[in-house]
Amino acid sequence: MHKKIYEIPEDWADHALVSAERYQRLYDFSFRDPEGFWSEQGRRISWIAPYTIVKDTRFDPHKVSIKWFEDGTTNAAMNCIDRHLLTRGDQVAIIWEGDDPSQSRRITYRELYEEVSRFANVLKKHGVRRGDRVTIYLPMIPEAAFAMLACARIGAIHSVVFGGFSPEALAGRIEDARSEVVITADEGVRGGKRIPLKENVDKALTRVSAKTVFVVTRTGGEIGMEKGRDFRYEEERESVSAHCPYAEMGAEDPLFILYTSGSTGKPKGVLHTTGGYLVQASITHELVFDYRDGDVYWCTADVGWVTGHSYIVYGPLSNGATTLMFEGVPNYPTVSRFWEVVDKHAVNTLYTAPTAIRALMAAGEEPVKRTSRKTLRLLGSVGEPINPEAWEWYHRVVGEGRLPIVDTWWQTETGGVLISPLPGAIALKPGSATKPFFGVVPEIVGPTGEVLHGACEGNLVIADSWPGQARTLWGDHERFAQTYFHAYPGKYFTGDGARRDEDGYYWITGRVDDVINVSGHRLGTAEIESALVAHELVSEAAVVGYPHDLKGQGIYAYVTLMQGVEPHDALRKELVSWVRREIGPIASPDAVQFAPGLPKTRSGKIMRRILRKIAEGEFGTLGDTSTLADPAVVGDLIKHRAEV
Numbered sequence: 001m002h003k004k005i006y007e008i009p010e011d012w013a014d015h016a017l018v019s020a021e022r023y024q025r026l027y028d029f030s031f032r033d034p035e036g037f038w039s040e041q042g043r044r045i046s047w048i049a050p051y052t053i054v055k056d057t058r059f060d061p062h063k064v065s066i067k068w069f070e071d072g073t074t075n076a077a078m079n080c081i082d083r084h085l086l087t088r089g090d091q092v093a094i095i096w097e098g099d100d101p102s103q104s105r106r107i108t109y110r111e112l113y114e115e116v117s118r119f120a121n122v123l124k125k126h127g128v129r130r131g132d133r134v135t136i137y138l139p140m141i142p143e144a145a146f147a148m149l150a151c152a153r154i155g156a157i158h159s160v161v162f163g164g165f166s167p168e169a170l171a172g173r174i175e176d177a178r179s180e181v182v183i184t185a186d187e188g189v190r191g192g193k194r195i196p197l198k199e200n201v202d203k204a205l206t207r208v209s210a211k212t213v214f215v216v217t218r219t220g221g222e223i224g225m226e227k228g229r230d231f232r233y234e235e236e237r238e239s240v241s242a243h244c245p246y247a248e249m250g251a252e253d254p255l256f257i258l259y260t261s262g263s264t265g266k267p268k269g270v271l272h273t274t275g276g277y278l279v280q281a282s283i284t285h286e287l288v289f290d291y292r293d294g295d296v297y298w299c300t301a302d303v304g305w306v307t308g309h310s311y312i313v314y315g316p317l318s319n320g321a322t323t324l325m326f327e328g329v330p331n332y333p334t335v336s337r338f339w340e341v342v343d344k345h346a347v348n349t350l351y352t353a354p355t356a357i358r359a360l361m362a363a364g365e366e367p368v369k370r371t372s373r374k375t376l377r378l379l380g381s382v383g384e385p386i387n388p389e390a391w392e393w394y395h396r397v398v399g400e401g402r403l404p405i406v407d408t409w410w411q412t413e414t415g416g417v418l419i420s421p422l423p424g425a426i427a428l429k430p431g432s433a434t435k436p437f438f439g440v441v442p443e444i445v446g447p448t449g450e451v452l453h454g455a456c457e458g459n460l461v462i463a464d465s466w467p468g469q470a471r472t473l474w475g476d477h478e479r480f481a482q483t484y485f486h487a488y489p490g491k492y493f494t495g496d497g498a499r500r501d502e503d504g505y506y507w508i509t510g511r512v513d514d515v516i517n518v519s520g521h522r523l524g525t526a527e528i529e530s531a532l533v534a535h536e537l538v539s540e541a542a543v544v545g546y547p548h549d550l551k552g553q554g555i556y557a558y559v560t561l562m563q564g565v566e567p568h569d570a571l572r573k574e575l576v577s578w579v580r581r582e583i584g585p586i587a588s589p590d591a592v593q594f595a596p597g598l599p600k601t602r603s604g605k606i607m608r609r610i611l612r613k614i615a616e617g618e619f620g621t622l623g624d625t626s627t628l629a630d631p632a633v634v635g636d637l638i639k640h641r642a643e644v
């Protein structure tokens with residue numbers, strides 16, 4: 001464990017929204033009296049009918065039920081737009097920076113109101129009603145935010161699918177959500193390359209059906225249009241009014257579904273509702289990032305992930321911020337791109353992922369140093385544990401030693417940040433997400449589920465609910481209860497391991513389930529395995545993660561071929577592109593090892609622990625292999641280990 005401590009800089013200690021003293025006082029209050037704390041904080045958003053009930057939550061595995069502000073009514077789009085119009089109608093809400101550095105757009109709150117209203121009216125015109133699911137498969141263009149907010153405005157439930165997912169993965173998500181409307185673009189653009197989004201939708205819709213597809217024009221590239229089903233968004237937009245009233249939604253009405261990977265096969269449709277989610281997104285955006293009126297705030301995530309939902313769209317816009325949306329990648333056209341964007345738009349807060357930091361670190365200091373970055377006040381990190389070397393580089397080179405870094409731990413299921421430094425309140429330790437946010441009660445449990453005290457290491461659970469918590473998995477409350485509440489009854493199980501040090505700081509050690517984190521993207525090993533066995537020459541597959549310098553974790557696949565099929569290099573390549581096609585490029589295996597046999601117990605369970613060790617090259621610590629049905633397979637696996 002890294003021992004270094006960075007004390008709170010003086011100007012931060014004196015001027016931050018939350019000082020060390022205030023953090024302690026408010027945290028204690030939120031812990032002692034969660035209802036009292038959230039009753040006050042709930043008022044940070046605007047309500048149509050105010051709530052009188054604050055919290056009604058049960059973690060009992062047999063009747064899990066989570067409700068916040070349940071009798072209040074509000075609308076998320078109203079909170080992100082309408083309530084700012086009087087005071088900041090002409091302020092820029094969204095700065096869009098294109099993949100090509102010569103392209104950018106600035107959208108004021110008033111323009112946002114009109115764009116979202118038009119999009120909402122188009123949806124309405126085509127029969128979209130409250131509670132309907134709308135799948136959004138768009139690149140990082142402002143229309144992605146317009147579409148999300150348009151759904152929120154009329155009470156439809158959006159399901160954003162990351163533009164890097166394959167037609168197959170998209171089809172699965174459309175089907176699971178029973179979504180009849182898809183919003184896409186002709187093509188996406190990233191790093192100078194085009195992504196055939198509409199073509200992917202067409203392929204997905206050969207497997208599942210949808211009534212209506214709206215196509216936003218991004219490149220003008222050639223696409224097919226199916227009459228009666230596909231509509232050009234720009235044409236539809238012209239046919240409707242620029243005013244659309246917002247729907248009055250219950251606090252517990254669904255706002256969105258977001259699919260994420262779990263330890264078993266099918267992706268899970270994590271469901272977030274309206275009131276509590278928005279309160280969480282808003283308070284964490286303000287306090288974790290010490291957001292001030294007039295700040296330009298940049299979260300580099302894609303809106304296809306929860307980070308984009310909470311910290312590009314809902315958090316910043318509910319707070320009336322200027323949020324930057326970037327279409328491109330960190331290394332295009334040059335490895336200075338991030339810092340050039342910071343200078344071009346006078347960015348004050350930069351929130352990115354360790355994988356991007358590591359990649360930029362590998363390019364050296366010069367590309368950073370040739371930019372000014374003088375507007376930056378604060379840096380953030382999210383998505384995976386940040387290794388202390390990357391943290392130090394981010395701090396020293398990007399932040400010139402003067403900018404605090406907030407390393408924020410959270411999950412799709414948590415809706416907003418749960419463990420993170422507040423920059424004016426908590427001294428930093430590189431690699432540690434530090435302390436719980438207000439109202440968050442983390443605990444570390446040992447092997448038999450006992451709560452550990454003091455400095456310790458074990459599994460991370462959260463002992464009580466918070467407003468931004470996911471309410472269920474779409475269409476499968478049983479799986480929700482099973483996944484998160486059965487392992488440690490009465491507590492929410494995060495799936496992460498963690499260490500707490502003698503100062504009460506939390507150090508997230510990574511997933512303890514069969515989920516791997518590749519470049520900050522969550523992938524289920526089971527998902528990749530089922531993609532592999534779908535190939536006609538594959539009889540069995542086992543996938544594990546291993547440490548990877550840039551990606552955090554790499555994907556290592558053990559593949560058993562059908563009887564009589566000879567392993568060869570071309571087949572290895574084909575399997576890699578097969579997985580790309582089935583799931584998407586983020587799931588491409590980094591290594592494929594052909595394995596005539598896998599280490600199994602006598603009851604047929606694959607011993608993943610052994611496979612992980614072999615992938616890591618840790619042959620000395622394989623542990624007990626005597627319980628295997630055929631211990632000899634281990635020697636063979638070691639002998640033919642793939643190059644990583």
Ligand code: WTA
Nearest residue numbers: 382383384385407408409410411412508522
């Ligand atoms: C990991 C992303 C360490 C963790 C917001 C978690 C982190 C999973 C951090 C959720 C962090 C996220 N330090 N690990 N600061 N942030 N993680 O759902 O394993 O895409 O369970 O949400 O990412 O990934 P998800």
